[in-house]
Amino acid sequence: MVDSVYRTRSLGVAAEGLPDQYADGEAARVWQLYIGDTRSRTAEYKAWLLGLLRQHGCQRVLDVACGTGWVDSIMLVEEGFSVTSVDASDRMLKYALKERWDRRHEPGFDEWVIEEANWMTLDKDVPQPPGGGFDAVICLGNSFAHLPDCKGDQSEHQLALKNIASMVRLGGLLVIDHRNYDHILSTGCAPPGKNIYYKSDLTKDITTSVLTVNNKVHMVTLDYTVQVPGASQAGSPGMSKFRLSYYPHCLAPFTELLQAAFGGKCQHSILGDFKPYKPGQAYVPCYFIHVLKKTD
Template identity: 30%
Template sequence: MTDQADKTFRPESTQDYGEDPTGVRTSDKYVSEYIRGFVDKWDELIDWNQRADSEGRFFIDILKGRGKDSVLDVATGTGFHSIQLAKAGFAVTSADGSAEMLAKAFQNAVEHDVMLKTVHADWRYLNRDVHGKYDAIICLGNSFTHLFEEADRRRALAEFYAALKHDGVLIIDQRNYDAILDSKKFQTKHKYYYCGDQVTAVPVHVDDGLARFEYTFPDGSKHNLNMFPLRKNYTRGLLREAGFQKVQTYGDFMEDGEESRPDFFIHVAEKLDDE
């Protein structure tokens, strides 16, 4: 475990999907997708101030309402939620599979007068690199969709479960792929998650096994991400099969069903075992 990302990491200078970009469907691909040029622009896509206003105290209240203190952020990205939670008084450990993201998160934390404890970790082997038990784990930013193989998804959830205390809670989100797959159209309120109004994020290919998004930035640069389009009920089923006994789903920070077509689903899964 280190206090900052491994500086020996050497990122790819450009994204490379070969001759068939829609054929690239592996869980490890995200590492080379997050090249430095893309990571450096990621906060333009998020818009931290707007994101903070849109979600308010949602995650803070869920965690504090359940008496949680220690939080493992397994998809810290550029650090938004790790920093917000640290400022709110939680003991946060920040993990990510992308060394580039971890380096950017550490830099952002310094600028916000927060010292992040970071670890470079693959979810499938999480407990090899992250030690101890946590009150809560968060996996946000549509990150779980980077896992293409069902075996990888099940293994990651098993690792999350093992890293939680006996009454721990996992908060995991996903884009509303049901709406995209069922309507074959993409609509977004551009309000809650990717709030940067100068950046466009649109699917350029969608089928049952791939949602390929293209991100266009104000300087004209374009970057892509290949993601697995998780359906809401499929994810809820995986959580229950991983051992989580109570799963509550929100749509854009509202109770499930209150928002007819949310951009994102947020699942709050509670361990509640008798260890």
């Protein structure tokens, strides 16, 4: 295990199987503070996602990386979508479950489906709705990069993406993203732009590290330093640090993985920070967003 020479995650975080990087509870708690609530979401992101789903007539949405529910799922429930939310981290899901209970009398929340599920067995963990799949499946916020390449051949990535693609109905959408790892690997640091998903004012520092094993890039780690309100004994803001590790999906190979997951039967468009992306363009995006429509 890489952890024997380099700690890839905060203490207490699971290291076996599909790792729950929020299993110690502290990372999940601080992450919840870091992303804020639905009001902290960027207007650009909200308008883009809602516009995309409504343009394609999507109603039944599967969020395969819902986390605490705050970034995507709750917004979609509030906007009238029929949402199924799954995540591999039970520590993250407890926040979503609490929100559903607290708002159970509001429209849509009593019908919000929340389940623990693993991408490696997603086709067995999540029953498909009538009609052969969901109108849209989303995996946003750089979530897919949490899945490591333990065998060194990306077979886990291939299986997970195949399972995720299988949840999309014919004519439906898969919306999935990843950080601009091409830029991170070539420069050693993340692009300078702001986070496109949420407006956190608690972040004090994010340090990027690139780990190479046998001359091959193995993972990227991000060390977050977050100001936690009232964390000190005097009740003043304190600092909390945690580390998350990611597999660095570069644009070209990840595009190939996605198209293979659909057996080539898809329409595929790529955006950089919600705008059409052209290789070689002057603006360096922080995130690449892939939109795939399943075809026959």
